[in-house]
Amino acid sequence: MAKTEAPKPILGTSPLRKEGVAKVLGATRYIDDIALDGMLFGATVRASIARGRILDIQFEQKDDLGNPIDWSKFTIVTANDIPGENTIVHLTKDHPCLAAEFINHPEEPILLLAHREKAMLPAAVAAVKITYEEWPGVFTIEDSEAGIERAKAGDETGVIWRGHGHGGGNNTFKTYCMLKDQTEIPESVWAEAAYIVEGEYRTGAQEQLYIENNGVIAECVVADEAVQEVTVQGSMQCPFYLVHALELVFNLPADRCRVIQVETGGAFGGKEDFPSVIGSHAALLAMKSGRPVKMTYDRAEDMVATTKRHPSRTRHRTAVAKDGRLLAGEIEFVIDGGAYATLSPVVLSRGVIHSPGPYDWPYLRVDGRAVATNVAPHGAFRGFGAPQSIFAVERHMDKIAGVVGITPEEMRRRNFLKSGEKTATGQHLSDPVDLQGLLTRALREADYHRKREEFARTNVGAVVKRGIGFASFFHGSGFTGSGERRLNSLVEIELNAEGMPNILVSSTEFGQGTNTILCQVAAQTLKIPYDDVLIAQPDTYRVPNSGPTVASRTAMIVGKLVERAAEQLCVTLVGSGFLAEGYTGEEFKDGAKRYLAANGALKASVRYQAPADIFWDDEQYRGDAYPAYAWAVYVAEVAVDTRTYQATVTDFHALQEVGKVLHPKLAAGQIEGGVAQGIGYALYEKCVWQNGRMANNQMTNYIMPTSADLPPIHAHFEEVPSIHGPGGAKGIGELPMDGPAPAILNAIEQATGIAFGEIPLLPEDIFARMTGTDGAEKLNPDVMEPAIAAAVGEVGD
Amino acid sequence: MRSNPAHYEMVAPATLDDVLALLAHAPGVHTPMAGGTELMVALGAGRLATRRLVSINHLRELRFISTDDGLVTIGSGTTFSDVRRSAVIAAEFGLLAEAASWTGSVANQNRGTLGGNIVNASPAADSPPALLAYDAEVRLVSVRGMRTLPYREFHLGYKKTALEPDELVHSIVLPRVYAGWVGYIRKVGTRNAQAISKVALAGLARMEGGRVRDVRIAAASLREIPVRCLATEAAVIGREITAETIQAARVAMMREARPIDDIRSSAKYRAAVAGNLVEEFLRRLL
DSSP states (O other), X not given: OOOOOOOOOOTTSOOOOTTHHHHHHTOOOOGGGOOOTTOEEEEEEEOSSSSEEEEEEEEOSBOTTXXXXXXXXXXXXXXXXXXXXXXXXXXXXXXXXXXXXXXXXTXXXXXXXXXXXXXXXXHHHHTEEEEEEEOOOOOSHHHHHHHHHHHHTTOOTTOOOOOTTSSOBTTEEEEEEEEGGGOOOOHHHHHHOSEXXXXXXXXXXXXXXXXXXXXXXXXXXXXXXXXEEEEEEESOSOHHHHHHHHHHHHTOOGGGEEEEEOOOSOOTTTTTSTHHHHHHHHHHHHHHHSSOEEEEOOHHHHHHHSOOOOOEEEEEEEEEOTTSOEEEEEEEEEEEOOSSOTTHHHHHHHHHHHTTOSBOOSEEEEEEEXXXXXXXXXXXXXXTXXXXXXXXXXXXXXXXXXXXXXXXXXHHHTTBOOTTOBOTTOOBOOSOOOHHHHHHHHHHHTTHHHHHHHHHHHTTTOSEEEEXXXXXXXXXXXXXXXXXXXXXXXXXXXXXXXXXXXXXXXXXXXSSOHHHHHHHHHHHHHTSOGGGOEEOOOBTTTSOOOOOSOTTOIIIIIHHHHHHHHHHHHHHHHHTTSSOTTOOHHHHHHHHHHXXXXXXXXXXXXXXXXXXXXXEETXXXXXXXXXXXXXXXXXXXXXXXXXXXXXXXXXXXXEEEOBSOSOHHHHHHHHHHHHHHHHXXXXXXXXXXXXXXXXXXXXXXXXXXXGGGOOOEEEEEEOOOOTTSGGGBXXXXXXXXXXXXXXXXXXXXXXXXXXXXXXXXXXXXXXXXXXXXXXXXXXXXXXXXXXXHHHHHHTTO | OOSOGGGXXXXXXXXXXXXXXXXXXXXXXXXXXXXXXXXXXXHHTTOOOOOEEEEOTTOGGGOOEEEOSSEEEEETTOBHHHHHHOHHHHHHOHHHHHHXXXXXXXXXXXXXBXXXXXXXXXXXXXXXXXXXXXXXXXXXXXXXXXXXXXGGGTEEETTEESOOTTOEEEEXXXXXXXXXXXXXXXXXXXXXXXXXXXXXXXXXXXXXXXEEEXXXXXXXXXXXXXXXXXXXXXXXXXXXXXXXXXXXXXXXXXXXXXXXXXXXXXXXHHHHHHHHHHHXXXXXXX
């Protein structure tokens, strides 16, 4: 038989998304498109205070309009109905599934209701009247710290979280100390430094705003008055997280808790930890009613009650040499975790490890702390702590440059990490790292030098002031520290009856391209057409646990496992003689079918093997924090209109080195979407908090940028293959969230001459600084005369 | 959806006369609904207090743009999309065409009506500053007949209008007298599309011999109703556009603006930006 040419490489090309056609045709069925026979609809009765104790619960016999409510037609679940433990387990068990007595945030779930008619639920929820003993709330990082301080003097009224036997301490979920080389900063370094530069930087909460709200359908098998099995299908990232939550709530073994991911309309981390809450709730209603129960949140409930990005405060104190070289740094990084620990310890860890930026620090100490407040728990969101600490360090680098009197570019060039050097955790950078080259190319792509010079000239007297700025940064791929070893992920590929390989993973598709890239990896490894590779719907009864779909780990870690499983499959088929070397796609199918006829089934199964040279020491908090890093330089151009004080991003260049790009279109899409989300984070998206509750939980008031607010976004790639990922790929998903905010504020500093240290930066904030908050000084002479500013001061008095 | 649709009732009489008869029969019982772009949001959020609705969305009698030598008359059921597509409005009432393009999304513009926009009476509504600048009149209709009043007298207080319970807005009338006037309009919203105004300003002026012969300035989101800024107008009328005139106009604007702090912005910001927009308008007259 004549040898045919090997198929062209599929990695590095952009085939159609596996689920793309169904989405485009509107044939995709999301959770709210699915109805089961006899299904009820569920709703949540939530607290109306931020902190206190439940005294009494009454069910009013009439709704607000005077219509009678027939409570016998409702299924009602309270904490007393929970057959197992009253907890939503993540890293700890402090987070109750339903509040039994104590309230720790204003959206705390207390009761669950279900009814045949969805329209009956809102009035019934409103007719549950709960009375409380209300206690003063703790709403900010500063409130929480004050509570800790007062407790030291014996006043515990400001302590809302006590460790709960899960580590941590008063109002403190977790602390980390990252000490480079385990060496404290010598006093002499501070004494001899040419400059000591201090700065404080803050970031706000951010809502994920996936298009599809959280939603699930639960079913429960009850026999002999005991729950035998629970099934939850829904919109989610991490099916096995929900299995774990259900095991505890229902006191069932894992193999009696089935979780199925249905097509998911966006997630961004917002469906990492939260589906454990809504999934457990729906399952409890299914248990109590004996019917399938659907729970879907509307936008207002999803925004007010589910997780958001952790607000943060970072303080830098830096010793700098005369020429701008970093000598030593102290970084204090604090995040607001909300009412319960949830994922805050790991968010904190990623934030701490990314806080030094891609720089060589001779001495460095980073103290990280996640604190408790009486707001709904903050959770996973693309970037996972890194956007917060990177914002701080990249603003601080520009500040230091200003103090030293060198350009922001020169400041970075004198301090960049290089191949062969060690990171702050002591990780030896053995892979090629070329930040100098990345910076050079990014600034060239953005025409940075010419524009910076031009704007400096044209801004004098201009009504619209322009600026250009950049940020350089890295993002670690995969779970932090020893996380991947603990996950111990498993991936399988089986052959279906037609002889087509079917990938079995719990890694989920939610718009980012999991299905497509994993099939590309298998197709390339098996040397068969992309269309001949299938991927199974994530159903925990069918697929192995390949870990959660988070942390920029799917392409690199899971992709590598798919590559190895495909190799194993190929070796088996060829080794057993059913397939000859140099086979075509058709020959593969024929050989596979013959193998199945002879042997019944074939399933390749591979488990994560930590690279021998990757090691992390949890005790010392040092070692190889991530198997690989993506490196990037982002350049933002802005215009600040001094009549409206609105900063607009007018152009954006994003250059990254992410190893091999598996699918250029999806990769560029990830960058463009992430930059858009980063622009929202920097300039638009502000959670307005009132007594711990998000007050602007509507898309009209929580301002996400539209296409009319966004600039052209140019995604550029450098490809330096990594041994850790399939075909050389590294992680990409979170990276684009890290760079936009500091690059934009650095650009705004050129435009306005004002060093802003806090995001979101809204026109009202720019106005306050340009005119002076008292309205009487620091006027921008191009815009306002003193008499006007005085008049401003009078308005609203 | 936080409302139970079973708690609501909607009727849709076939003609304008039938609707007016219904309103006359039981004044104040039914809330008229045209495009529904405001009421349906309230329904979804579970805060639509009125339970009985009468649809006027289908009334062809209210959806027209007619012109004669002196006037352009816009039926109250004319949608923002209709306004944007009208050649005569684009040519002679550019500020209104521009304002219509601000509202919501294209889908909102396809349903939302000019009449609904002014009857809903939000101080932040998009069309009122332009209508005030053009010194529009409104025609109100009921079984009792038609009456006309200047649009600047239509808004009485926060969400309160001169409309009687048995009346509908029939049409908005614009005088075709603005050839040679210089127009200015700018919305400062929370973002560039799908936004509610933090401040919006419309300006219209006629210069003669280097001086301001005639001027109209109107604003949204600066008071509890959309307003003509009469003190600011007074500060510039009859004057040359000099630094002193601009300064006087800005001070007048600061004094007559009474904005509030709310979830979208602050009073100080709104007042300051209003001053800046006045300056931008006046500089355009140079």
